[in-house]
Amino acid sequence: xxxxxxxxxxxxxxxxxxxxxxxxxxxxxxxxxxxxxxxxxxxxxxxxxxxxxxxxxxxxxxxxxxxxxxxxxxxxxxxxxxxxxxxxxxxxxxxxxxxxxxxxxxxxxxxxxxxxxxxxxxxxxxxxxxxxxxxxxxxxxxxxxxxxxxxxxxxxxxxxxxxxxxxxxxxxxxxxxxxxxxxxxxxxxxxxxxxxxxxxxxxxxxxxxxxxxxxxxxxxxxxxxxxxxxxxxxxxxxxxxxxxxxxxxxxxxxxxxxxxxxxxxxxxxxxxxxxxxxxxxxxxxxxxxxxxxxxxxxxxxxxxxxxxxxxxxxxxxxxxxxxxxxxxxxxxxxxxxxxxxxxxxxxxxxxxxxxxxxxxxxxxxxxxxxxxxxxxxxxxxxxxxxxxxxxxxxxxxxxxxxxxxxxxxxxxxxxxxxxxx
Amino acid sequence: xxxxxxxxxxxxxxxxxxxxxxxxxxxxxxxxxxxxxxxxxxxxxxxxxxxxxxxxxxxxxxxxxxxxxxxxxxxxxxxxxxxxxxxxxxxxxxxxxxxxxxxxxxxxxxxxxxxxxxxxxxxxxxxxxxxxxxxxxxxxxxxxxxxxxxxxxxxxx
Numbered sequence: 001x002x003x004x005x006x007x008x009x010x011x012x013x014x015x016x017x018x019x020x021x022x023x024x025x026x027x028x029x030x031x032x033x034x035x036x037x038x039x040x041x042x043x044x045x046x047x048x049x050x051x052x053x054x055x056x057x058x059x060x061x062x063x064x065x066x067x068x069x070x071x072x073x074x075x076x077x078x079x080x081x082x083x084x085x086x087x088x089x090x091x092x093x094x095x096x097x098x099x100x101x102x103x104x105x106x107x108x109x110x111x112x113x114x115x116x117x118x119x120x121x122x123x124x125x126x127x128x129x130x131x132x133x134x135x136x137x138x139x140x141x142x143x144x145x146x147x148x149x150x151x152x153x154x155x156x157x158x159x160x161x162x163x164x165x166x167x168x169x170x171x172x173x174x175x176x177x178x179x180x181x182x183x184x185x186x187x188x189x190x191x192x193x194x195x196x197x198x199x200x201x202x203x204x205x206x207x208x209x210x211x212x213x214x215x216x217x218x219x220x221x222x223x224x225x226x227x228x229x230x231x232x233x234x235x236x237x238x239x240x241x242x243x244x245x246x247x248x249x250x251x252x253x254x255x256x257x258x259x260x261x262x263x264x265x266x267x268x269x270x271x272x273x274x275x276x277x278x279x280x281x282x283x284x285x286x287x288x289x290x291x292x293x294x295x296x297x298x299x300x301x302x303x304x305x306x307x308x309x310x311x312x313x314x315x316x317x318x319x320x321x322x323x324x325x326x327x328x329x330x331x332x333x334x335x336x337x338x339x340x341x342x343x344x345x346x347x348x349x350x351x352x353x354x355x356x357x358x359x360x361x362x363x364x365x366x367x368x369x370x371x372x373x374x375x376x377x378x379x380x381x382x383x384x385x386x387x388x389x390x391x392x393x394x395x396x397x398x399x400x401x402x403x404x405x406x407x408x409x410x411x412x413x414x415x416x417x418x419x420x421x
Numbered sequence: 422x423x424x425x426x427x428x429x430x431x432x433x434x435x436x437x438x439x440x441x442x443x444x445x446x447x448x449x450x451x452x453x454x455x456x457x458x459x460x461x462x463x464x465x466x467x468x469x470x471x472x473x474x475x476x477x478x479x480x481x482x483x484x485x486x487x488x489x490x491x492x493x494x495x496x497x498x499x500x501x502x503x504x505x506x507x508x509x510x511x512x513x514x515x516x517x518x519x520x521x522x523x524x525x526x527x528x529x530x531x532x533x534x535x536x537x538x539x540x541x542x543x544x545x546x547x548x549x550x551x552x553x554x555x556x557x558x559x560x561x562x563x564x565x566x567x568x569x570x571x572x573x574x575x576x577x578x
Binding site: 076085086087088089090091094125126127128129130160162164165166167168169170181182183184185186187202243244245246247251252253284288318320321322326331334335337338341342344 | 448507
């Protein structure tokens with residue numbers, strides 16, 4: 001039986017945890033006090049590097065290494081917290097922001113101290129009014145107590161932290177689009193290099209980190225890198241939040257140590273299997289932008305590297321399950337609708353291609369596509385991928401290609417030739 | 422300042438202090454402006470916003486068009502956003518949409534005849550483990566059934 005290891009969500013059910021007093025009762029702001037009194041900024045970065053922490057937004061990049069890219073200059077530096085949680089299936093950062101917001105504030109301040117940032121913005125998607133309110137209340141309290149703002153805890157370190165609401169655009173979760181949006185524009189991604197750590201907000205060095213990533217930082221500094229890396233497995237240290245949704249008996253957000261279970265065990269033990277008792281037909285293991293797994297793939301060990309080796313990704317920790325009653329073509333179409341709506345429109349292959357893909361999948365659904373149309377669909381995917389500024393193109397090319405490949409006979413059965421035969 | 426209420430102008434000025442340039446406060450400010458101006462951006466509101474922020478009208482227009490939470494047409498007294506993305510679809514969002522169309526006469530983007538609410542199908546609203554869900558203004562309703570949808574929507578009339 002898989003058991004949860006609750007670190008970030010340990011006190012999430014305690015209503016008082018939202019308040020400064022409640023958070024302090026459980027050791028809150030001890031990590032910040034320790035960092036400011038006993039550690040140099042570079043010690044904080046070293047500790048995070050040593051912990052093996054990898055980003056929880058989707059790409060899994062080592063957090064300490066990202067911080068090290070920040071050049072040593074006298075320029076202003078910024079932290080931008082990515083709280084734009086928009087990947088379909090993902091609702092984990094919300095648990096931290098709504099139930100334990102100070103944990104994020106503390107992690108943000110630690111990151112700011114490490115890189116020498118004097119201002120941090122928490123970019124929260126506009127559709128999360130509860131998260132926005134909880135964070136604003138927490139920040140008001142923290143400011144009042146001298147934990148945010150000038151000369152924090154009398155250390156001489158100063159950092160402002162502000163909540164910045166988005167207004168409904170998936171692309172703003174892409175880190176460079178988030179920065180463009182924060183500057184008061186349409187959320188258009190930027191070409192890299194330069195990377196944000198070198199040239200981000202207002203051309204200043206900016207570290208963009210996900211909410212869960214920064215919550216982990218709080219615990220790493222409080223309890224030490226070796227404690228953190230003793231959890232989980234090599235390559236996936238610490239605990240991770242997984243959102244299990246779709247056709248499972250017990251949908252929910254679970255905090256788990258990676259590497260200790262397979263995907264099948266996770267879906268059966270914690271997910272409880274399908275409510276209908278029907279077999280699982282497919283699983284998107286890391287948000288809708290990742291290749292799909294079918295029933296035969298479910299025995300993969302569930303950690304970053306094992307899932308990558310099996311051809312998909314842990315992505316943002318969103319596991320979406322569908323049973324045998326669902327048409328794979330319908331699922332692929334729903335995914336393509338999402339991305340064609342959310343393409344920012346900047347690059348032609350993505351703007352036009354996402355619509356073509358959606359329309360072609362819809363013609364398959366209506367049994368109006370021919371075999372050569374499916375060939376054309378795959379050809380179009382090849383021409384989109386790799387030819388755009390950001391990864392939104394890959395985010396629909398990967399799952400759609402995987403659906404055509406893994407559910408080939410179902411696509412075949414939808415063809416016009418078959419339908420009219 | 423362009424006929425915005427003094428309270429709103431004060432709030433916007435407070436927002437400006439958080440950023441090195443005024444323009445960066447556009448998104449947070451535009452949420453407040455939309456609320457004060459009846460829930461949408463008319464050509465006049467776009468002009469007033471642009472004047473307040475000293476940016477071209479087209480810049481504000483571009484933002485209204487880009488972000489789904491800003492409206493370029495009048496809306497009802499409430500805005501109902503039903504999530505249509507995969508986890509909600511698997512848990513019955515399509516059926517709820519069909520029910521709302523049949524029982525209230527509105528589909529995506531439309532406002533009920535009595536002006537009670539504007540109905541929009543939204544992409545993932547981030548409540549996948551309590552699907553299907555909808556937001557009514559800033560209030561969320563999860564684990565929806567046809568009966569629950571009716572209870573919530575009837576109360577808006």
